[in-house]
Amino acid sequence: MNAKQETTRAAATRTPLIVGVGASAGGLEACADLLERLGNVEGLAIVFVQHLEPTGNSLLVELLSRHTPMKVSELSGRTKIKAGHLYVAPPHSLLRLKNGFVSVETQTEPPHRANSIDHFFHALAGDQGELSVGVILSGSGSDGTLGLKAISDSGGLTFAQDPATAKFDSMPRSAATTGVADHVMSPAQIAAEIIAYRQHLGELNSPPSHGWREDIGDTIPLIAEVLLKTTNHNFQHYKSSTLSRRIQRRMQLLRLSRADDYVARIREDADEARALFRELLIGVTAFFRDxxxxxxxxxxxxxxxxxxxxxxxxxxxxxxxxxxxxxxxxxxxxxxxxxxxxxxxxxxxxxxxxxxxxxxxxxxxxxxxxxxxxxxxxxxxxxxxxxxxxxxxxxxxxxxxxxxxxxxxxxxxxxxxxxxxxxxxxxxxxxxxxxxxxxxxxxxxxxxxxxxxxxxxxxxxxxxxxxxxx
The missing domain is CATH 3.40.50.150 (Vaccinia Virus protein VP39)
Incomplete structure (x- = not known):
């Protein structure tokens, strides 16, 4: 194993990329498709949350185990999230996440008001920020849409299953039509994107790319100039930290490691300039926030x-x-x-x-x-x-x-x-x-x-x- 591989492995061991997967009716088949392709990815942990209570949760653990070499277990009490593990939320529960530890709480709301996927995705975004991934698979209702928005707002990566491939399409369709999903894909395509994203994060954490975030700061005036020409909106006086985080997120989605490459891309691609513009718009909101x-x-x-x-x-x-x-x-x-x-x-x-x-x-x-x-x-x-x-x-x-x-x-x-x-x-x-x-x-x-x-x-x-x- 070379030095770069050792560095990537160490980074993955310290902070696994946590993938939150939300599903409801018809979601087990889609989740199986996803897991069969993600099981051997280094530095990855998955938390599976079902909106509807399954029939026999121990059976769910057994069913999912058939599709992945990851260690599958039902969550209880307080658990440290570890790479190579798939954690299943128990029925009638809400999950909290703090400093990489997930805690299980009993639901007090009636079942029809228990948005357990939204709840966990908000916790995931708040704890892991840009190192969070949310996936909405087949299911009824709209649970998960607001949670995906929280992950996106924090700089994480968001997916919705292509409604055309879902047995029950209302959950992924809600996420797709409200624009909170970065990608709308089949489960197999989602898995491929997550694998590429995880590999890209490993490359960014390795020595050759050290200081890449500082490089973004040097290019902000050039990027702001392109945005002004393309969208007629001036972001020159926004906080540099805000601009850097959003540019970084676009670079990660495009799997670009050098800020100069992103400048070249945005100059040539008006669609990417408009995508960054939408990223910079501040959409963090809620009813009666605070x-x-x-x-x-x-x-x-x-x-x-x-x-x-x-x-x-x-x-x-x-x-x-x-x-x-x-x-x-x-x-x-x-x-x-x-x-x-x-x-x-x-x-x-x-x-x-x-x-x-x-x-x-x-x-x-x-x-x-x-x-x-x-x-x-x-x-x-x-x-x-x-x-x-x-x-x-x-x-x-x-x-x-x-x-x-x-x-x-x-x-x-x-x-x-x-x-x-x-x-x-x-x-x-x-x-x-x-x-x-x-x-x-x-x-x-x-x-x-x-x-x-x-x-x-x-x-x-x-x-x-x-x-x-x-």
């Missing part, structure tokens, strides 16, 4: 916003960087709940903007997978959503409160005379000069005594003369 912040908004800010308002008044709000609409609809729901207690109700108009047209179309449709059950209470689901199959659609009274439109926060003129601006978890991705520019812009866009609602890691430290805490 619940305590929304509780404070309802308790402290809304009473002041609606004080002394009459039916002829209009309370105006702007959600900047709204992505797929969850935050804008959360704000609308809060306002509707507050208005229920007022004797006279003013109009509420929420402008929700983003530069991502694909995300805006999802927001306008107002249809979300069943995984939002973990974000939205039962009472709110019943009142503000209509369940259609395995998806939830926003009701008309809430949708009519929100106007979605394309708008570039950095280069387009701001909205004006707003009572509240919500711009959460966007500033953290921007460089300090751009942050300093946007805070005065928000101040200009607000009416006197207006409110600015930022994310938990964001502040206005350089413009304390413009705002004060509530």
């Amino acid at each position: 619940p305590e912040a929304f509780q404070s908004l309802a308790r402290i800010v809304l009473p002041k916003l609606f004080e002394n308002r009459t039916p002829g008044d209009c309370v105006r709000m702007w959600v900047a960087g709204c992505a797929t609409g969850e935050e804008a609809y959360s704000l609308a729901i809060l306002c509707r709940e507050y208005l229920d207690h007022l004797p006279s109700r003013p109009e509420v108009q929420i402008f929700a903007t983003d530069i991502d047209e694909r995300a805006l179309q999802i927001a306008r449709n107002g249809s979300y997978p069943s995984g939002i059950e973990e974000q939205v209470s039962n009472d709110r689901l019943k009142r503000f959503f209509v369940k259609r199959g395995k998806r939830y659609t926003i009701v008309k009274e809430i949708r009519d409160m929100v106007l979605f439109s394309a708008h570039n926060l950095i280069s387009d003129p701001p909205f004006s005379r707003q009572d509240l601006i919500c711009c959460r978890n966007l500033l953290i991705y921007l460089g300090p000069n751009l942050q300093k520019k946007l805070i005065p812009l928000f101040h200009y866009a607000l009416r006197p005594a207006g409110f600015l609602f930022l994310g938990p890691s964001e502040s206005i430290t350089s413009h304390t003369e413009l705002f004060r805490p509530c």
Whole structure:
């Protein structure tokens, strides 16, 4: 064994690439196809989560063992994830992952609300980041879609089985149509991509490629220039760490080891430039993300916003960087709940903007997978959503409160005379000069005594003369 092979083997032993596989009805056959091709891959561990409870989980371990040389076992208690192992989630359980240890918890939600695949994929993304892989195979419903999005947002690799090859296609189709899957393929093709990806990661961890991430930083101005020409959006002043992570992810997908090669590729390939553009768009969002912040908004800010308002008044709000609409609809729901207690109700108009047209179309449709059950209470689901199959659609009274439109926060003129601006978890991705520019812009866009609602890691430290805490 040469030095490079020894280095790759050591890296694989320390941190196996964890592949989360989610399936439901019809998923065992697809999983068997996958396992037959992945069993001898060095530095790989697989965690298999079924959305529906199988009949006899010990039988599932036995069935999967027939298709792989990996050691197959049902998870219990707290287990260190090791390469060469396939771990099966027990029925009625949720998996947590921290520092490479997986823990089993008993489900407290009823079976129809138990999005066990989403739950594990979120945990996988949070713990392993870019070294995480998510796969959705045959199954009914939409469990796994939101989890794949979390893996993608963290820089990991995501797959959905080609619906044409799935016995039950709604789970992989949900992942494919919402754009959260990097690849939509047959199980055999997914296995081939994972093998190539694992080999590429081993090459990047070997001495000849040491320092490759630093090389990306040197090429950012060139890549930003190409993006500006191709998409008419300027990313020059985004945080270099944000740009580097997303460029790195594109390089890994293309299996490129040198940043200069990626610059050449993006200059020649407009489709790749647009793919990177979509990667750079910040789509990390959820309904009532950071619940305590929304509780404070309802308790402290809304009473002041609606004080002394009459039916002829209009309370105006702007959600900047709204992505797929969850935050804008959360704000609308809060306002509707507050208005229920007022004797006279003013109009509420929420402008929700983003530069991502694909995300805006999802927001306008107002249809979300069943995984939002973990974000939205039962009472709110019943009142503000209509369940259609395995998806939830926003009701008309809430949708009519929100106007979605394309708008570039950095280069387009701001909205004006707003009572509240919500711009959460966007500033953290921007460089300090751009942050300093946007805070005065928000101040200009607000009416006197207006409110600015930022994310938990964001502040206005350089413009304390413009705002004060509530």
